[in-house]
Amino acid sequence: MNMRTARPTSTRRLTSLTAAAVAVVASLGLTACGSSGADVATQASGIVIEDPWVKEADSGMTAAFGVLRNDSDTEAVVVSATSPSTSSMELHEMAPHDDGDMVMRAKKGGVTIPAGGTHTLDPGADHLMLMDVTKPIKAGDTVTVTLTFADKSTMKFTAPARTFAGANEDYQGDDKSGTDMSEMGDE
Structure with a gap:
């Protein structure tokens, strides 16, 4: 060769x-x-919200509720929420105050939805607080909410507004003074 x-x-x-x-x-x-x-997979990709709704309000505060279902095999943690219907939102819980009365306050650490489980957002329990609605929210209106998870993923949902006479809990804000929740838009 x-x-x-x-x-x-x-x-x-x-x-x-x-x-x-x-x-x-x-x-x-x-x-x-x-x-x-x-x-x-992101934390948000495994989450579905069932029966979302918002309490109607003319002004002041109101709240969003529903059942967060996690269809994934890892827990998901909601760390914040936003909505164009409010200037700010907080994740809230009901907890005992020093005097033993139940008060509403910001939920530290976020809302955890266990793998394959649910977490209910209810009046008198954990909920998404719209701190200062930017315009009246009437029964039948829809409110858009975006949840942000610990991994920075997001999930957007819309919730219809409903008339609801409850949710008049005391709010323990940053100043540690209770604020009457009747400011949540009495009907």
């Missing part, structure tokens, strides 16, 4: 190996791209 014949064979093998290597790298790159896109 002379050198002229050997060179093209080596070149063909090198070219074939290079082509194979490029194909492998390209397929790995596509796989990596696919795994970092929509296929990656």
Whole structure:
């Protein structure tokens, strides 16, 4: 075999190996791209809200309720909420005050929805507090809420407003003074 014949064979093998290597790298790159896109599970991707609703209010505070269902195999933690219907929102809970009375206050650590479980947002319990509605929310209106989770993923839902005479709890704000929840938009 002379050198002229050997060179093209080596070149063909090198070219074939290079082509194979490029194909492998390209397929790995596509796989990596696919795994970092929509296929990656986020805390928000496993959550569904059932029967969401908001208490109607002319002004002041009101709240959003419903059942958060986690269809994933890992817990999800809601750390904040926003809505165009309010200037600010807080995650709230009912807890005993120093005097033993139940008061509403900001929920530290967020709202945890266990893997494969639910977390209920109810009047007199955990709920999403719209701190200062920007315009009246009437029964039948819809309110959009965006939840942000511990992994920074988000979930948006809409909730119809309902007439509800309850939810007149005391609010223990940052100043530690109770605020009468009748400010939540009496009907």
